[in-house]
Amino acid sequence: MIINLYTTFCWHSSQERNLEYLYCLQQNIQNKHLNNVFVLSEKEMDLSWNSKLSLIRTEHRPTFADLFSMANDIHMSGINIVCNSDIFFTEFYIQRIVSNIKLGEMYALSRWDIFSDGRVRHHDNQHSQDSWIYLNRYIDCSNLEFMPGKAGCDNRLAFELRLQNFRLLNPSKRIRSFHYHLSQIRDYKRCPSDTVAPPYLFIPSS
Numbered sequence: 001m002i003i004n005l006y007t008t009f010c011w012h013s014s015q016e017r018n019l020e021y022l023y024c025l026q027q028n029i030q031n032k033h034l035n036n037v038f039v040l041s042e043k044e045m046d047l048s049w050n051s052k053l054s055l056i057r058t059e060h061r062p063t064f065a066d067l068f069s070m071a072n073d074i075h076m077s078g079i080n081i082v083c084n085s086d087i088f089f090t091e092f093y094i095q096r097i098v099s100n101i102k103l104g105e106m107y108a109l110s111r112w113d114i115f116s117d118g119r120v121r122h123h124d125n126q127h128s129q130d131s132w133i134y135l136n137r138y139i140d141c142s143n144l145e146f147m148p149g150k151a152g153c154d155n156r157l158a159f160e161l162r163l164q165n166f167r168l169l170n171p172s173k174r175i176r177s178f179h180y181h182l183s184q185i186r187d188y189k190r191c192p193s194d195t196v197a198p199p200y201l202f203i204p205s206s
Helices: 015-029 064-074 091-100 153-163
Strands: 003-009 036-041 053-057 079-083 105-109 112-114 120-122 131-135 167-169
Touching: 003 015, 003 064, 015 036, 036 064, 064 079, 079 091, 105 153, 153 167
Parallel strands: 003 036, 003 079, 036 053, 105 167
Antiparallel strands: 079 131, 105 131, 112 120
16 A cells, blocks of 8 residues: 655744754654655755655645645555654554554544653643644645644644544544654744634544
């Protein structure tokens, strides 16, 4: 079964943050169970150093519509993983996804944060997901023109996907997606101008 991962590389003013994105990209391409990694970026990048990597240029900061449209166009069949720039998967948990996911399900996973001493902790929050995983489905992207990383974006995305008759699950206690953000540099704002508007859907972990 083909397993493709779709992500972004949103260039940050901090080189430390960019190196965290690059680390996650490297971890994902080293995962032997991922066949291809597609990267949406506003800037040109040299990704010729690995045959798994493909760059898709965009003239604006990528939206969820851009990410899911890319999956529709490139390889709708198989398992598609859409995730934030600072998320990576290990081989063990990709195997667990393959063994468990069913047609019509959408895994919306809350992350596991990595700490500088090697510890990991589940960000067990029904309001927060960082990766979306599904099998053999076309996604209608007409109502997904909003960006990852904005307040409310995960909850609005969940609502829109439920309207497409997905069974939304958050099995993040059993399937881990790792969040690499040691710098703690954040541009996250909780203000009306930087918030994706409701309606929302919240997905408790299991």
